[in-house]
Amino acid sequence: MKITPISLDEYIELVQGLTPSSVFQNPQYQFLQTLSNPSQYKLMPLKIEDNFNIILIPVIVRERQNGYPEYRVQADSIHSAKELTEQTYRTAMTALRKMKPYRITLESSILIPAPFHKEDGEIRKKTTYVIKLPNDFEGWLASLSHDTRSKIRRAIRKSEELGMVVRKRELDGLEDFLGLFYERFRKEPAMLNSLPAFYFESMFKILPQNSVCIYDAIYCEKNIATLLVVKLAPDCFAHSTAFNREYSNLKAIEILFAACIKDLIAEGIQTLNLGGIGKVKSLAQIKLNLGACPIDFQTVS
Incomplete structure (x- = not known):
């Protein structure tokens, strides 16, 4: 597995030919623009090369204390040169874990399959749930x-x-x-x-x-x-x-x-x-x- 951080321009050029091939959208980039303090966050597109497949993951990164970053990824932002399967998400998560972040929040979507992981010999649904309430x-x-x-x-x-x-x-x-x-x-x-x-x-x-x-x-x-x-x-x-x-x-x-x-x-x-x-x-x-x-x-x- 080869993991390469790429520029936003390179990401936009590559992603338009991958699955899903619908009208190009970058939810991660849109999300980045709405954060209350964008200076704390950055967009880090990753290119994953594994078993003759290319997977693109736009990762939102927040730097935390002691140099441990926090990653946030929306599942419908993950693109692949091959058909999106459970293995695609497992490979994406493996690549993200290899980067050794403090935390990975993977937000599932109702539009594509939710991420899965292997546990006790069975494939079970795994979603990171995050509660967001107003300040009051x-x-x-x-x-x-x-x-x-x-x-x-x-x-x-x-x-x-x-x-x-x-x-x-x-x-x-x-x-x-x-x-x-x-x-x-x-x-x-x-x-x-x-x-x-x-x-x-x-x-x-x-x-x-x-x-x-x-x-x-x-x-x-x-x-x-x-x-x-x-x-x-x-x-x-x-x-x-x-x-x-x-x-x-x-x-x-x-x-x-x-x-x-x-x-x-x-x-x-x-x-x-x-x-x-x-x-x-x-x-x-x-x-x-x-x-x-x-x-x-x-x-x-």
């Missing part, structure tokens, strides 16, 4: 129901008791809380008997005029999941994803819900409680899109 975390909690606030506070308290780090950062808010929790539950499933598991997906900027942002938090306990959908003003965030496309508000919600629900089905969830502002209206269309679905839908305030 207490204000965000106040907008939720009493029961949900209690669950979130209890989960954070339990995570701190287990030695996990919970951080609040300016516009990014809390980060890595979910990734730590999720991995702990994967390793120790018995903890589900006493602690809740959370799934968080990144914030989605949906409307072209950027007037509404959707943030989703899925609270899972045993075989029941509660999906919370919170509307926030876009200036609460300094984060944009590859999902900032020309979807109507309703269409984007349907796609987002369908992606979440398919993941929940794979996790064995049997009941989904839907909560939020105005999102239940698209429930009938979501059911229609999913076809035969083993999940029982319920609504909660």
Whole structure:
């Protein structure tokens, strides 16, 4: 395997002939332009040559203390000379690990297969979950129901008791809380008997005029999941994803819900409680899109 950092111009020239071959977009570069402090970040395109294949990865790099960089990669930014497969993502992750960063955050996409890794002889889905809340975390909690606030506070308290780090950062808010929790539950499933598991997906900027942002938090306990959908003003965030496309508000919600629900089905969830502002209206269309679905839908305030 040969790993070569390349310039942005070389990356743009190479990527247009690789898979996927649709209209060229560079979500990583767009994301870089929206960061609250771009001077802390840089774009580092990588060219990976392995087994007669070329893989291009645009990596967002943030330098941390002691010289250990933090990498962020969006899965739909990865391009390959050959067909994109699970092996493509494994090769990409192997290459990134060889660079010895402090942390790699790989954000999966609903548009292409999520990244996988090999564990205990089986191929299992692996996604790094990152929670991003507005700076006014207490204000965000106040907008939720009493029961949900209690669950979130209890989960954070339990995570701190287990030695996990919970951080609040300016516009990014809390980060890595979910990734730590999720991995702990994967390793120790018995903890589900006493602690809740959370799934968080990144914030989605949906409307072209950027007037509404959707943030989703899925609270899972045993075989029941509660999906919370919170509307926030876009200036609460300094984060944009590859999902900032020309979807109507309703269409984007349907796609987002369908992606979440398919993941929940794979996790064995049997009941989904839907909560939020105005999102239940698209429930009938979501059911229609999913076809035969083993999940029982319920609504909660």
